[in-house]
Amino acid sequence: MKTDLEKSPRFQQTQQRRDFLGIAAAWSAIATVCVALMGALRLPIPWAFPESSRRVKLGSPSLFQGIAITQLPEERLWIFSDSQGLYAMSAICTHLGCVVARQENGSFFCPCHGSRFDAQGKVVKGPAPKGLIHLALTLSTDGQLVVDHDKEVGSDVRLQA
Amino acid sequence: METESTHKDAGDRSSHQDGSSHQDGSSRQDTDGAQPPGALLQLWQNLTSTPWQFCKSVVRHGRPTSDRAASQVIFSNVFLHILPTRISLHALKFRATLGLGVITLVLFFLLTITGIALMVYYKPSTAEAYNSMKEIQYVVPTGRFMRNIHRWGAHAMVLFVLLHMARAFYTAAYKKPRQFNWVIGMVLLVLTLALSFTGYLLPWDQLAYWAVTIGSEIAQSPRELTDALGITSWFDIGGFQKRLLLGSNHVGEEALIRFYVLHIAVLPILLCIFLAVHFWRIRKDGGLARPSDNTGADHLPLQSISNPISSSKTFGLMAVVRGQTPAVNRSMTNTVPTWPNAIYAIAALSMLTFAVVLCLGLCFDAPLKEFANPNVPENPAKAPWYFLGLQEMVSYSAFMGGVAIPAIVVLGLMLVPYLDREQEEAGVWFSGPLGKRICLLSALLTTVVIVGVLAFTINFGWLRNWYPNIPQIIITFVNPGTLFLVIFMVWSFAVTKRTNSTRMGALAIFTCFFVAFIILTYFATVHRGPNWDFYWSQSDWPVH
Numbered sequence: 001m002k003t004d005l006e007k008s009p010r011f012q013q014t015q016q017r018r019d020f021l022g023i024a025a026a027w028s029a030i031a032t033v034c035v036a037l038m039g040a041l042r043l044p045i046p047w048a049f050p051e052s053s054r055r056v057k058l059g060s061p062s063l064f065q066g067i068a069i070t071q072l073p074e075e076r077l078w079i080f081s082d083s084q085g086l087y088a089m090s091a092i093c094t095h096l097g098c099v100v101a102r103q104e105n106g107s108f109f110c111p112c113h114g115s116r117f118d119a120q121g122k123v124v125k126g127p128a129p130k131g132l133i134h135l136a137l138t139l140s141t142d143g144q145l146v147v148d149h150d151k152e153v154g155s156d157v158r159l160q161a
Numbered sequence: 162m163e164t165e166s167t168h169k170d171a172g173d174r175s176s177h178q179d180g181s182s183h184q185d186g187s188s189r190q191d192t193d194g195a196q197p198p199g200a201l202l203q204l205w206q207n208l209t210s211t212p213w214q215f216c217k218s219v220v221r222h223g224r225p226t227s228d229r230a231a232s233q234v235i236f237s238n239v240f241l242h243i244l245p246t247r248i249s250l251h252a253l254k255f256r257a258t259l260g261l262g263v264i265t266l267v268l269f270f271l272l273t274i275t276g277i278a279l280m281v282y283y284k285p286s287t288a289e290a291y292n293s294m295k296e297i298q299y300v301v302p303t304g305r306f307m308r309n310i311h312r313w314g315a316h317a318m319v320l321f322v323l324l325h326m327a328r329a330f331y332t333a334a335y336k337k338p339r340q341f342n343w344v345i346g347m348v349l350l351v352l353t354l355a356l357s358f359t360g361y362l363l364p365w366d367q368l369a370y371w372a373v374t375i376g377s378e379i380a381q382s383p384r385e386l387t388d389a390l391g392i393t394s395w396f397d398i399g400g401f402q403k404r405l406l407l408g409s410n411h412v413g414e415e416a417l418i419r420f421y422v423l424h425i426a427v428l429p430i431l432l433c434i435f436l437a438v439h440f441w442r443i444r445k446d447g448g449l450a451r452p453s454d455n456t457g458a459d460h461l462p463l464q465s466i467s468n469p470i471s472s473s474k475t476f477g478l479m480a481v482v483r484g485q486t487p488a489v490n491r492s493m494t495n496t497v498p499t500w501p502n503a504i505y506a507i508a509a510l511s512m513l514t515f516a517v518v519l520c521l522g523l524c525f526d527a528p529l530k531e532f533a534n535p536n537v538p539e540n541p542a543k544a545p546w547y548f549l550g551l552q553e554m555v556s557y558s559a560f561m562g563g564v565a566i567p568a569i570v571v572l573g574l575m576l577v578p579y580l581d582r583e584q585e586e587a588g589v590w591f592s593g594p595l596g597k598r599i600c601l602l603s604a605l606l607t608t609v610v611i612v613g614v615l616a617f618t619i620n621f622g623w624l625r626n627w628y629p630n631i632p633q634i635i636i637t638f639v640n641p642g643t644l645f646l647v648i649f650m651v652w653s654f655a656v657t658k659r660t661n662s663t664r665m666g667a668l669a670i671f672t673c674f675f676v677a678f679i680i681l682t683y684f685a686t687v688h689r690g691p692n693w694d695f696y697w698s699q700s701d702w703p704v705h
Contacts, residue, residue, distance in 0.1 A: 044408065045405060045408075046408070049404075049408070049409045050408075051411075073536045076535075095378075095559055096374070096379065096559055097374050097377075098375070098538040099536060099537065109692065110692075111538055111539075111540035111541065111542070111691065112375065113552075113556040114692045124625075125622070126556075126625070127555070127557055127558060127559060127636075129385040129389075129633045129637070130388065130633065
């Protein structure tokens with residue numbers, strides 16, 4: 001037996017049209033919020049990062065030629081010179097971003113978690129997932145050596161200068 | 162009501178004013194008979210009685226000398242009505258809760274207050290941050306004290322959140338109907354850790370700079386996996402996370418501002434919101450988890466109350482609704498008025514917490530190292546203690562130790578109430594003697610496994626020492642961290658099968674995680690020195 005309240009329109013089966021409109025309204029509201037959120041969440045990543053260029057002029061190549069190893073602490077960079085030419089290696093550990101130090105025997109080690117690399121930057125021990133990164137060297141139009149911190153090259157690439 | 166209140170206040174000096182205020186204009190004739198006092202005299206009397214009347218208008222229920230007034234203290238006060246008017250005796254027992262939740266809340270208040278004080282002087286820029294820290298430390302009166310309290314309070318809050326979590330777990334407080342509140346608790350744990358981590362960068366000293374450099378590189382460590390799969394150029398989630406966190410490719414001005422905004426606005430607001438939900442649900446779930454008093458469940462079944470509408474509906478709190486009704490009058494025998502019993506207990510705990518943190522702040526200075534130098538890493542660069550266990554695992558694989566395993570542990574703990582649904586007595590430590598034995602065994606197993614594996618890696622190294630050309634992906638998936646995880650899970654399944662109880666399995670894996678956290682934290686704090694090498698003690702560190 002139904003009571004008065006249950007006979008009232010609120011407890012009747014609702015019409016399908018009303019259902020449809022309600023669901024459509026709800027979903028369009030959700031979609032709107034999602035699109036708005038996507039726009040708002042785009043904010044934290046700017047089109048360009050407020051930092052100096054990742055391509056840096058290092059001066060004339062003659063500064064480095066003939067010297068087996070030059071350290072550029074400000075650039076966190078090692079420049080090597082061998083019979084085939086110049087190449088650059090990043091001093092940033094591929095594990096968690098600490099600056100590696102060079103030992104007397106030519107190998108590198110990271111003070112943070114003990115990763116060790118050989119003279120060519122190949123990882124020999126520790127948690128580093130890959131070897132030290134060799135960076136692209138080029139010559140600018142005014143004859144200066146340019147390193148690109150974003151451009152990784154193979155360990156056998158040399159710049160003839 | 163009128164008579165009751167006059168009777169209660171009979172001894173107070175207010176009885177005269179009370180009458181006059183209630184009856185307003187007519188009192189002039191009534192109180193003094195035929196000779197009405199002048200309006201000026203009345204004004205004078207009103208003026209002299211104003212302090213008392215003011216107090217009466219603020220606190221309308223008078224002294225809490227009766228149970229009724231005692232409950233009014235709680236439910237007519239906006240700050241106190243988060244508490245119930247009566248509280249179960251079990252919840253008041255110290256061994257039921259150890260007061261850990263209250264202490265955590267008190268610490269959060271303390272951190273908010275000292276944090277605001279520090280904001281007055283702190284300048285979030287790479288050029289000024291360090292100087293403003295020195296100013297707070299050496300020039301601002303009480304500045305050093307405030308900073309010390311903020312630092313030690315933050316450490317203590319992390320500690321007590323962890324202990325509170327363990328208490329809730331071991332007393333089975335995550336069981337129905339409290340499953341979701343356990344999830345909220347895990348969110349609060351993550352928020353607390355995030356608050357600590359973001360605060361760590363703000364002094365902009367060497368410690369801060371290198372801890373956060375490592376932290377942001379951990380955010381980037383999914384690259385370890387995407388690199389191994391060769392999909393980094395299309396799907397660089399690691400790089401995205403790092404840039405989102407730092408607003409740049411390295412820790413600098415943008416990162417400092419982001420961490421500052423997170424630390425003083427975003428995370429505290431989120432924490433407050435989740436905290437409110439956390440407390441609200443404790444009330445809605447019937448107070449603290451406790452053994453039943455033989456009166457049935459937390460919600461009474463559908464009651465047959467004869468009412469004009471239907472015999473299948475009950476009166477809820479707000480309206481006539483279908484469904485269950487809260488057990489309002491259940492087991493009054495085992496409760497006492499919240500005022501003064503619980504309030505005094507909370508006050509005492511607060512005073513104790515304040516006293517301890519204040520003493521710490523007076524006795525020990527928060528560290529401030531040299532100005533941040535991006536070219537020279539600290540050696541060893543150690544994170545704050547609560548992340549050192551992670552740092553130990555990170556020293557085997559950045560992705561597994563820093564991202565995957567913590568995520569698995571947190572998500573796994575969130576899932577526990579949904580995987581272990583055995584209904585049992587809540588509020589019993591370790592669910593009885595069997596649980597106690599399981600926990601002891603798990604702790605023992607964890608100690609043996611972790612000490613064994615750490616000793617093994619220190620003496621014999623790991624895969625790369627034996628096979629120098631081994632692909633990184635194998636090390637990512639086979640390292641001490643993943644080994645621990647697999648052993649603990651197998652152990653937990655074994656316990657579940659052997660005891661035929663999911664609760665025992667849950668106790669086993671939680672104990673494993675908790676003990677592992679303690680041992681790894683201890684190990685990385687005491688036994689890891691420069692280059693993350695093993696040393697028996699700090700006095701053995703090479704001098705440089």
